[in-house]
Amino acid sequence: MNMWLLSRCEIRFEIIAPTPLILMLRPRNTAHQWISRESYIIKPNVPVMEFIDEYGNHCQRLVAPPGQFIVRTSAVVQTERDILVSSGAPFDEIQNLPNSVLTYMLPSRYCESDRFVELAHQIVEDITPGYDQVAAINQWLQNNIAFNPDSPYFQMSAVEVNQAQQGVCRDLAHLGIALCRALCIPTRMVVGYLYGLEPMDLHAWFEAYVGGRWHTFDPTQSEPRGGRIVVAYGHDAADVAVFNQFGPALPPVSMSVAVELLNKAPE
Amino acid sequence: MNMWLLSRCEIRFEIIAPTPLILMLRPRNTAHQWISRESYIIKPNVPVMEFIDEYGNHCQRLVAPPGQFIVRTSAVVQTERDILVSSGAPFDEIQNLPNSVLTYMLPSRYCESDRFVELAHQIVEDITPGYDQVAAINQWLQNNIAFNPDSPYFQMSAVEVNQAQQGVCRDLAHLGIALCRALCIPTRMVVGYLYGLEPMDLHAWFEAYVGGRWHTFDPTQSEPRGGRIVVAYGHDAADVAVFNQFGPALPPVSMSVAVELLNKAPE
């Protein structure tokens, strides 16, 4: 069963000096979502170069001029109402994995999987290798790491999240990714939108490769939920910043996100 | 100077049996155009898979079900009002060409450049190698090959176009490409929209790589004209069919194309 969603995102900056920016705010077509309508407005209307990075993400390069700078995107997307739950789906032997997923077993900036071998094995003790292990890790995160959208911590790595025992969505995803990779399960970060998220914001979760395909997991939600729009994939948040200004931090003046359910396909 | 264009395209088919289709109807962001709004409607609303081919084109795969089948796309695009004219820009020595453009010196299905070495050299005799050669070829096409949007010939290659001495836009582009490649100038096919084209339709032209960048040439127009929206690049029409059904010909029941000038940037 599919559903149609309308996502909207507006980010406002106050720029002091001309600032090169790389944005990643265009959702991508995947096997499970179809972008039927899209709008991408930049004000003022500076030149933009788009390229596709090594993960297949659409990236927009520009130089933001001094003054108010606004990025406003929207998309009408067909996506899955429910995510696939594949209890019992087996672990994929490493020698059988596609070349393209191997990179997602490596440790990365915010997912030091090499430090989680012991904890990961404790969590999944006696559980059949594969999907059920990832589900157990996801459950462990829900039981042990508080989802706190107002977490006071900044840009924690999985090791730090495990110590803080709380975090925003990206923090929980980072710890989930690190734990899965510690079991040699390819796992990647997803940035996107989730219909019905409270409070509404850009969201992050993770996908694990078991039983021959990617499966969605979201430790911030008590039940498996569909209604997701994928914007970008990467090893972790370092790869999928929705805006990256390379230099002194550039906090937006405001950021608003909305996701609506549409009751029919666009005409 | 830039301009904002709104392109629209609607193609209707009557499908007899389920038909796998590959469409190439999503304009792409390039160094010289920015897609600010886009819509891509398929009726009935069958599943679509999008992938990016080896030329960077966005391709949509689907299976069209029996009955009326409609594809309707539109885009709001910022593009250049004028195309760059670089008289005197030099020929790029082959050893200095980027790896990525080398393939555009090879002969291809509809551009048998290996058969045009003599004619190409006749046309450009005494002309400085580079941009001016391509301009001379473009002028030669205008003088010698009639642009006939109602050409009775079907899917001619450059050799056949040269014999027929007339053709549709793609035919003229194929001959232009074959002649340029015969001079070792990388040349590629472009499919897209041209504002003000008479009669309005999807359009084809070519780009030649001289003076270190791609330059636009259009043998159907008496003056260099901007107002173009690039949909796809390829060696020739074989690579950039806007719809490809692999099997018995599938002529659309109707096809309508429109390009409007917008008087301001989208909000």
Added chain:
Amino acid sequence: MNMWLLSRCEIRFEIIAPTPLILMLRPRNTAHQWISRESYIIKPNVPVMEFIDEYGNHCQRLVAPPGQFIVRTSAVVQTERDILVSSGAPFDEIQNLPNSVLTYMLPSRYCESDRFVELAHQIVEDITPGYDQVAAINQWLQNNIAFNPDSPYFQMSAVEVNQAQQGVCRDLAHLGIALCRALCIPTRMVVGYLYGLEPMDLHAWFEAYVGGRWHTFDPTQSEPRGGRIVVAYGHDAADVAVFNQFGPALPPVSMSVAVELLNKAPE
């Protein structure tokens, strides 16, 4: 069952003026062959740049200086003694083909598959779609097109080969490819070495994608034979010239090829 082969190739040119060359003489590792030893000597020892093209081939760029110019390569390769024969393997429905093989259904410079729909269907009449169709086409080539290594014709396309009713290995491959593509079977050109080929030379054959994988076919051989070393893949000979000088023809002064069977693995 595997076997170890030693291939050697030496090409000598007499260069008049500095000549940019692109060589494609380094065999590639594939799912079915492993390059254990390799040597690539260029005399005189000019700078070489290697890149990997869109087909995954290893290409060597250089500028050959005036005078005698020699390229000498050798490789020790583990390859399959027998090629896979998959009688009855089914035709892959287009909608199920991997994105990466779609391009091999398109017509190309020397394989005008769009002109062979009728002939292809005549040849395979009543034959189960898939492997058996390709085998029938291969058999038809053996029965109808003479393999003549001394063919007087130069660089024929499939249409011309079909008229000439004879050709060198690449000509037979081109016609085989055009016929298979006319049936919507992805088919690609292979350039490489064949152990036991008479007379010994660089060789060309084709691969068709049926039953979910590439299968080898060689219309110059009366029986399916292994002992092959793949150097390069492409749509047709335009993509896989072992040397390409882009400009006036540059016939080698001499070219020698040898393939030996080794009786054990290299140490």
Added chain:
Amino acid sequence: MNMWLLSRCEIRFEIIAPTPLILMLRPRNTAHQWISRESYIIKPNVPVMEFIDEYGNHCQRLVAPPGQFIVRTSAVVQTERDILVSSGAPFDEIQNLPNSVLTYMLPSRYCESDRFVELAHQIVEDITPGYDQVAAINQWLQNNIAFNPDSPYFQMSAVEVNQAQQGVCRDLAHLGIALCRALCIPTRMVVGYLYGLEPMDLHAWFEAYVGGRWHTFDPTQSEPRGGRIVVAYGHDAADVAVFNQFGPALPPVSMSVAVELLNKAPE
């Protein structure tokens, strides 16, 4: 000025249970080195699949069987006797960087560049942005972090190396990379061979992108030295492990490395 080197590497494992391995031991052709001869022996002779990863590295996949397992490679390589020193080469403005180098400004597993902004700016205070900054960082590493090939620490990240004040070659490279990226200079890890290294071993260093090209830096050497053979590039050691077994550590029983100077080109 170029030189010819012969590199040799042999790694022996004792395998208990069948172990999937990914090796990265085949040097790659680059703009500055040419592999003229190569040998890659695996004993016992199990099947190997080679693929090219997203960094352009050649990776070999196999399953090592129980018992003694030996990998033995060698290569004859033409490389530069001296590395380019470009004092004064300017910092490349971010908006002018090629898309392909942007990823090398991101923090990575062992290079937490986001934690080094302050230290990096202290080190390069008053130094002209660009090459000279990287040279100052390299000098600072030589002055402050001891190169200790027998360092007792294991797999440190840049933060940990900075605390330990000593490390093996990869540790120094990681800290250098983190410091450069903190200045928005794209920087990548290199694994390879260095002629004359004491004690001889596989080696690691880094390259920084300034003045429009990659430049080599090696904090383990007191003077800029050429005689290098590049095997692989990556963000850091996570990407360029010469062997990766994904699971319990698999220390080699022995590993020997040699690099010889050849007094003439191979014939």
